[in-house]
Amino acid sequence: MKEDRVAADALTAGTGSTAGAPLISVEDLHTSFHVAEGEVKAVSGVSFTLDRGQTLGIVGESGSGKTVLARSIMRLNLGSNVVTTGSAVFEGRDLLGLSSADMRSLWGTELAMVFQDPMTSLNPLVRVGRQVTEHLRQHFGVSRAAARQTAIDLLTEVRIPDAEVRLRAFPHELSGGMRQRVSIAIALACEPAVLFADEPTTALDVTVQHQILNLLGREQRERQMAMVLVTHDLGVVAGRTDETIVMYAGKVVEQAPTGRLFSDMRHPYSEALLRSIPRIGQPSHTRLAAITGRPPDLVNPPSGCSFSPRCPYVQARCVEEAPPLAATDDPDHRFACWTPVGSPEARDSFGRNLAAGLPQTVVVGGAVAGRSQGLADTIADDGAGA
């Protein structure tokens, strides 16, 4: 079985993806839902490319469009009120233009997904073993005995002890972490080329999160899969992805190779996300640096930059004109902001906003004062100047 897999991998590597072209390339993807109140622009203008063996992280808070983005590429958004435009080219074929029959032949075997909540993503009335092997038998006509052996192999591979016994278990008899392992086994069963992991650890305990992320990472390396890791946690993305997209209100606000994103974070929203992660070194009872305000209404987004109502560095220009997603000196690092973090403009407007008592700026000012001396100094200087 193992040899077959390696051979299959070699085969796809040889024949697949025309030389040079990335495995999957998404260009200017827009998804909107038409509802009674108007058009909800859930995803607007996302582009990225992804190669075999690479991992892309998509980060953003709830409602920022990251799940819809993943589901749009997978073509899993149901309903007649969903409109997706742009292109998502996978091995030379645009997924958005494929018939549902063609899509079905790609689902599972080429594109697979691990869902957020393992409590609901497994059929409660079907035994685990059957759920793991069902589509193997369906896609490849594997015999019952062979399918059973594969199921045992897969469950062992995702570190489920006593796989042979667990095959007969129903989902409710397993813990959350176990169920997510089963979901991963199901997603991996048909050797997909791209794995979408949609917040795979959000519903799990922190200790289990770590195990599941490591498991995903290991499987991805061993199988040379491309992986899209959707999460709201910047900490999950760090060290596990090659490239990261930060999304806000359906738009990409910052996109960079992960290392560079963390070493040179430019967008105020990325910075706010990072700041909101509690740190172990902080004294107890430190106030959590939440982002003030709420995510914007996607039917009537704020004028200009969507983050402007919550941004500590906001200027008049931010409200008037939406900043484009553009690169500066580094072509791989793009962000959409008029007052990028660390720029003189940001420093100016921060001082001004602090003096004016803008709530989001004051909150950040207080939090920063307790944490980073460097920034606190600048704030103090600016405050004195203003």
Next chain:
Amino acid sequence: MPVPESSTPRHGVIRTALRTMPWITRICAFWLLVVIVTAITADLIPRLPDPNYQAFVFGLGETLESPSWNHWLGTDNVSRDILARVIYGARVSLIFATFCVASGLVFGGLLGSTVGFVRGRTEGIVMYLVDVVLAFPALVFFLFVVTMLNSHGLAVLCGVVGFLTIAPYTRVARANALAVSNREFVTAARAIGTAKRRILFREILPNVYPTLWSYSLLVAAVLIILESTLSFLGIGVQIPTASWGGMINEGRRDIAINIWPMVPPIFALVVTILSFNRVADWLRNTTAVRSAAL
């Protein structure tokens, strides 16, 4: 490291549910069991008289008798044994209810689940027809068919009401299929390339039917009342076939002489309906996927 056999907890759930069954529900379940078993084995019960044997024809039997050793539940106006007629009457009620419920489960369950999953124009048309059927008074429709066919009896009753039963089942099944279709495991099944038909049969139907099973007992109770009503009105099963509603009707005429002949069928009807409802409630509570934490 030994791991407990995974299938044992499931039987454990059923056993626990049976053990914690409230005593009233136990009595109800027992009554239903008695009714069903005696109805099925009526021909085999020793000493049970023929329900249509009219001893008075030969000048032997007494009519409108109260309970005695020979006739445990007394006799009716033409000296037939009431116990025998109650038991054979249960047979009619149960055959009718079973047939109609089966029709609803098979046709309504499949139809409702399918349209609830597929959606679109088909769903609109089917649900419109269902609404029409539900809006039409069943009694009037039945009278119409009986008049057109110029015959009535158990077969006509089953045919007409069996057809009408499809409508409520379609509605319940569709509502459940809609809810199930939106659950994540259906999307997950799509995401691994499962064909639509397979999703319907493997993901939707198994999750819709548990609700329909417990719904069936409630429907059965309504159907038994309906059959009794029709027989009471004289358009149900044909005489001399015993049926609870018919017996109540026959007893009604001699109520001034002896009220007794009416009592057993009324008691049987009321207790059976109560039992069906009670057991249905219990069954729904113990099998509900959410509350049983399955």
